[in-house]
Every structure is written in C-alpha cells, then in structure tokens.
Amino acid sequence: MNRLVLNLALLGIFLVTAGLNFVLRSDRTRPNWEYAPQMAHSPRANAFAVSTVFADGKTLREPPQGTSPRGLQSLHYAATPEDALRAGAELASPVSAEDRAAVDRGAFVFTTFCAPCHGAGGRGDGPVARRGYPPPPSLLLEHAIAMPDGQIFHVLTYGQGNMPSYASQLSREDRWSSIAYLRTLQHPAVDPGGTP
Numbered sequence: 506m507n508r509l510v511l512n513l514a515l516l517g518i519f520l521v522t523a524g525l526n527f528v529l530r531s532d533r534t535r536p537n538w539e540y541a542p543q544m545a546h547s548p549r550a551n552a553f554a555v556s557t558v559f560a561d562g563k564t565l566r567e568p569p570q571g572t573s574p575r576g577l578q579s580l581h582y583a584a585t586p587e588d589a590l591r592a593g594a595e596l597a598s599p600v601s602a603e604d605r606a607a608v609d610r611g612a613f614v615f616t617t618f619c620a621p622c623h624g625a626g627g628r629g630d631g632p633v634a635r636r637g638y639p640p641p642p643s644l645l646l647e648h649a650i651a652m653p654d655g656q657i658f659h660v661l662t663y664g665q666g667n668m669p670s671y672a673s674q675l676s677r678e679d680r681w682s683s684i685a686y687l688r689t690l691q692h693p694a695v696d697p698g699g700t701p
C-alpha cells in the first residue's frame with residue numbers, strides 16, 4: 506500500500522515538473538535563465554560610433570605610439586627608382602633555386618598573376634598586352650636578367666612605371682617564389698643549352 510502511494514506521488518511530481526517546464530518555457534528560441542548575464546552580454550562599442558569615453562569622441566583608436574601590430578613585417582623602402590636599386594643591393598631572396606616546392610609555387614603565381622601581361626614565357630606577349638595595355642619589356646632581356654632579386658621584389662611590391670604593385674595580392678613568400686620561377690625562365694636565355 507505504502508509503495509503504491511509513493512509511486513503515485515512520484516508520478517504526480519514528475520507530471521507537475523514536466524508540465525511546469527512546458528508552460529514556463531513558452532519561447533524556446535530564447536535562453537531560459539542566464540547565470541551572470543553581464544558576462545554573457547558584455548558592453549561593446551561599434552567601431553565608427555561616437556565615443557562618450559574618449560575626449561576626441563572617436564571609438565576607433567590609433568595604435569599607441571611606438572607599437573607595431575603582431576606579425577608586422579616592416580619594409581623600409583619608398584616607391585622610388587633609387588630605393589628599387591637600394592633594395593637590389595640590400596635584399597636577398599629567402600627562396601633557394603633548389604627549393605622545388607617554392608619554385609613550383611612560383612610557377613603557379615607567375616602563371617596566375619604575371620603571365621596575363623608578361624606572357625607565360627615572360628616575353629611580354631600576354632593577353633592583356635595583346636589587347637592594348639602597354640606591353641612590358643621581355644623579362645628574358647639582359648636588363649631584367651641582370652636585375653637583382655631584391656630589385657624585382659621592389660618592382661612587385663611597389664610597382665614600376667605601368668606595372669602596378671602586387672603587394673596586396675601576393676604575400677612576400679609568393680613574390681619571392683615568383684622571382685625564383687622567373688629565374689628558371691630566364692636561365693636558358695642567359696646560357697642557351699648550357700649547364701645550370
């Protein structure tokens with residue numbers, strides 16, 4: 506007898522709990538109860554909203570003086586022909602000509618980003634040049650062959666004459682790789698049929 510009462514009582518408690526749960530949580534798209542809501546919903550500011558915290562009213566702050574963002578790779582050159590020559594004298598390519606993976610990557614970069622103007626073989630006969638863009642000089646001429654890697658890096662980074670900068674499209678590694686690949690295009694021209 507006692508057992509029956511106990512079971513009925515447990516069943517009753519279960520039904521009431523389940524019923525309350527169903528009734529009280531009518532909107533199931535919203536959290537029911539939040540512990541420490543100030544942590545879940547911390548105040549934030551919109552970058553371009555007027556700030557009431559800073560005297561100049563700007564929310565977006567300048568980086569503190571003398572700091573640089575994490576991962577910044579500085580390059581202390583200006584977009585001038587003089588600095589292109591200086592880059593040629595100072596910068597050495599981190600990509601070795603023997604690094605097959607880097608040269609292969611350079612081939613992909615060159616075909617994608619350079620061949621439209623310079624042509625797949627670097628002769629200045631790419632489809633963009635054939636359609637009226639001022640054709641670049643052949644990269645197989647002595648001038649480009651004699652250009653140090655660092656100077657070409659400067660050309661890719663800052664542009665030169667009618668060639669735009671490729672700094673925003675190509676990472677530094679990809680710029681150096683494309684130069685390594687360009688050297689493989691130029692090499693037969695330096696020494697046709699000769700030893701590498």
Ligand code: HEC
Binds near residue numbers: 643
């Ligand atoms: C939009 C067309 C265009 C693209 C794309 C382009 N170039 Fe050029 N490039 C030119 C032109 C035009 C010149 C000649 C610039 C001048 O007036 O001195 C040039 C010049 C150069 C020179 C100097 C050649 C010399 O003898 O002075 C190099 C090296 C070079 N480009 C490499 C590249 C590489 C590598 C890429 C790919 C990352 C590339 N270019 C992408 C148009 C382009």
